[in-house]
Amino acid sequence: MTKQAIFDAPQQVIFGTPMDTGALVQQVQQADSLRHWQVEQGNKLTFRCDLSPADIVYGLGEQVRSINKRGGRYVSYNTDNPHHTDDMPSLYGSHNLLIVDCATPFGAFFDTPGKVIFEVDWQNSGQIVVTCPKDVSVVELFGDSPYDIAKQFLHLIGRSFIPPLWAFGFGQSRWGYKNQRDLDSVAEGYRGNGMPLDWICMDIDYMDRYIDFTVNAKRFPDLAAYAAKMKQKGIRLVPIIDAGVKIEPGNPTYDEGIAKGYFCTNKEGKPFKAAVWPGMTHFPDFFQPQCRSWFGNEYRKLTDLGIEGFWNDMNEPAIFYSEYTGVLNALTPPPSDDSAKESNAYKDYRNFYHNINGQRVLHDDVHNLYGALMTRAASEQLDKQLDRRFLLFSRSSYVGAHRYGGIWTGDNASDWDHLVRNVRMMPSLNMVGFLYSGADTGGFGGNCGRELLLRWLAFSTFTPLMRNHTAVLTRRQECYRYAGTQDFCDILSLRYRLLPYIYSEFVKAALHGDMYIKPLAFEYDDERSKQVDDQLLVGESIMIAPVVEKGASGRFVWLPEEMTEVRYNGKNFSCEQIPKGLRRIDVKLNEVVFYIRPNKCVPVTKAAICTDLSDLADVTLLGTGSQYRQYIDDGFTKDVTESNIVIVYKK
Numbered sequence: 001m002t003k004q005a006i007f008d009a010p011q012q013v014i015f016g017t018p019m020d021t022g023a024l025v026q027q028v029q030q031a032d033s034l035r036h037w038q039v040e041q042g043n044k045l046t047f048r049c050d051l052s053p054a055d056i057v058y059g060l061g062e063q064v065r066s067i068n069k070r071g072g073r074y075v076s077y078n079t080d081n082p083h084h085t086d087d088m089p090s091l092y093g094s095h096n097l098l099i100v101d102c103a104t105p106f107g108a109f110f111d112t113p114g115k116v117i118f119e120v121d122w123q124n125s126g127q128i129v130v131t132c133p134k135d136v137s138v139v140e141l142f143g144d145s146p147y148d149i150a151k152q153f154l155h156l157i158g159r160s161f162i163p164p165l166w167a168f169g170f171g172q173s174r175w176g177y178k179n180q181r182d183l184d185s186v187a188e189g190y191r192g193n194g195m196p197l198d199w200i201c202m203d204i205d206y207m208d209r210y211i212d213f214t215v216n217a218k219r220f221p222d223l224a225a226y227a228a229k230m231k232q233k234g235i236r237l238v239p240i241i242d243a244g245v246k247i248e249p250g251n252p253t254y255d256e257g258i259a260k261g262y263f264c265t266n267k268e269g270k271p272f273k274a275a276v277w278p279g280m281t282h283f284p285d286f287f288q289p290q291c292r293s294w295f296g297n298e299y300r301k302l303t304d305l306g307i308e309g310f311w312n313d314m315n316e317p318a319i320f321y322s323e324y325t326g327v328l329n330a331l332t333p334p335p336s337d338d339s340a341k342e343s344n345a346y347k348d349y350r351n352f353y354h355n356i357n358g359q360r361v362l363h364d365d366v367h368n369l370y371g372a373l374m375t376r377a378a379s380e381q382l383d384k385q386l387d388r389r390f391l392l393f394s395r396s397s398y399v400g401a402h403r404y405g406g407i408w409t410g411d412n413a414s415d416w417d418h419l420v421r422n423v424r425m426m427p428s429l430n431m432v433g434f435l436y437s438g439a440d441t442g443g444f445g446g447n448c449g450r451e452l453l454l455r456w457l458a459f460s461t462f463t464p465l466m467r468n469h470t471a472v473l474t475r476r477q478e479c480y481r482y483a484g485t486q487d488f489c490d491i492l493s494l495r496y497r498l499l500p501y502i503y504s505e506f507v508k509a510a511l512h513g514d515m516y517i518k519p520l521a522f523e524y525d526d527e528r529s530k531q532v533d534d535q536l537l538v539g540e541s542i543m544i545a546p547v548v549e550k551g552a553s554g555r556f557v558w559l560p561e562e563m564t565e566v567r568y569n570g571k572n573f574s575c576e577q578i579p580k581g582l583r584r585i586d587v588k589l590n591e592v593v594f595y596i597r598p599n600k601c602v603p604v605t606k607a608a609i610c611t612d613l614s615d616l617a618d619v620t621l622l623g624t625g626s627q628y629r630q631y632i633d634d635g636f637t638k639d640v641t642e643s644n645i646v647i648v649y650k651k
């Protein structure tokens, strides 16, 4: 064996008896000790490694702060918390991967469903300190570069979820759409203004009193007919499903869950009661395989009506109050012994249990896997119910769930900082397999102004999940509700013109175990590229530099090499060769500027109002390359293979 091969093979060191989280799909060779970490064993395990001043630390997926995680303290403990500030240690997902760019780059994945604390040069310690439960598997990865290590990791965790083509179209959502009339007005608002739209989300109000797998018959008297009518217009309906099942004898989902013992149990061994949107609920025990089949099967009540996409929510699980705490969690202060501003549901997570292979396991010990297993439950059964690919995305996640669905990044706000955070988070999500991801464009909480929405749409044009979503009681956030609708048409049309590229690059990344969105530093090793975290590489050809500042007429862009600058104004692409270096560009509110790397191409097609009317085979190539490897299929076939990649030549 060559030195290189020994150096490159990932290795796994097992501490205690960790449970199989399902994150990895490949075998990893076992080792007795870690190469980069000192281990202290106690009640918890502590792993330490030294950092040099210039080392960069990537990873952690859905987390706050920069692409470079240095200087932060992060807690993997899935949390329903809308305050996505830089000192918020926990968001909705746990993705325990670190990649250290140093003299001999390495990565480490801390595979445990319990809480993990990452202190990355926290308070200038010059170290990474990771605190884990005592049962954990640690996978170390070695490679030539951080990018190489990320690809090795993607290989270990398996192919990312690939939704149908329509899921790459634009989606509109709002918590507060109640009935067909509301959805009709959204469809009409988009179609009437010549704005593209492929899907509309149905938030909790479509249900009968927020009860999963029910449809409010007054609001949607014939959902099957309605979904079919919408589909004819090129618009799919995407209902929400929440984790908690309302306690209501007589409801078939509830009755079956009780009869078969599918719910999580409390200290006394009875189904645990916690309040979420429907009032008191029980939580399905997704750790039981039969429970997963049962819950996933319930989606049939909607797929039988023609539904082909879902979003899974409140699956951290979010708890407003429980039979034990009794008061609104939101009113309970966080524990004083932990500087982390964790969700107050933490108390409840120590009050209920799962049945894992006949063992009673405290929820807190396996907390981070709950949402991921809900996604798996839905995905495995949707795959059986539908003869085509489906859309599925979740709020809570763990590595492994990326094979079953996508994620959105939860309840952000209509704030420029949240746009910045969205930009920075995308490459980290890609490192851990969540290629199909995106934020609530325009922001969930608060009132989104026109300028912010336009700039945010311009960025979301490049994220696989592109959905405008907002909370009840905020101002109307549909694009046609703003003055100067033509500007919105101009931006939205770019998404559809770029679909041949976005779809191809996404599918190729999934097929090849690659990232769809990367930091600049994964391809360029100059010092400036290593620091930039407001520019990203999208697929193999594009670099973007989104405008993320209020009132800005443009921005500075770092070009690590000569590139083709492409300016799109809603009608035309104008291209110009730009030399390497720092450049100030103007970007009008109705424009998007992006860059094509040398000798690369970007296929563009004609604008369309929905993906059903897009012709992905009719493309023109932009850029200085001479050919492009394009993935083309019918947009829904389950058989996504290399053989669907064709070479397109420049005319």
Ligand code: GLC
Pocket (backbone or CB within 6 Å): 174, 175, 203, 204, 240, 313, 314, 395, 410, 411, 444, 469, 470, 471
């Ligand atoms: C949660 C979700 C949000 C949804 C709301 C109502 O806050 O994150 O997207 O609109 O619940 O269902």
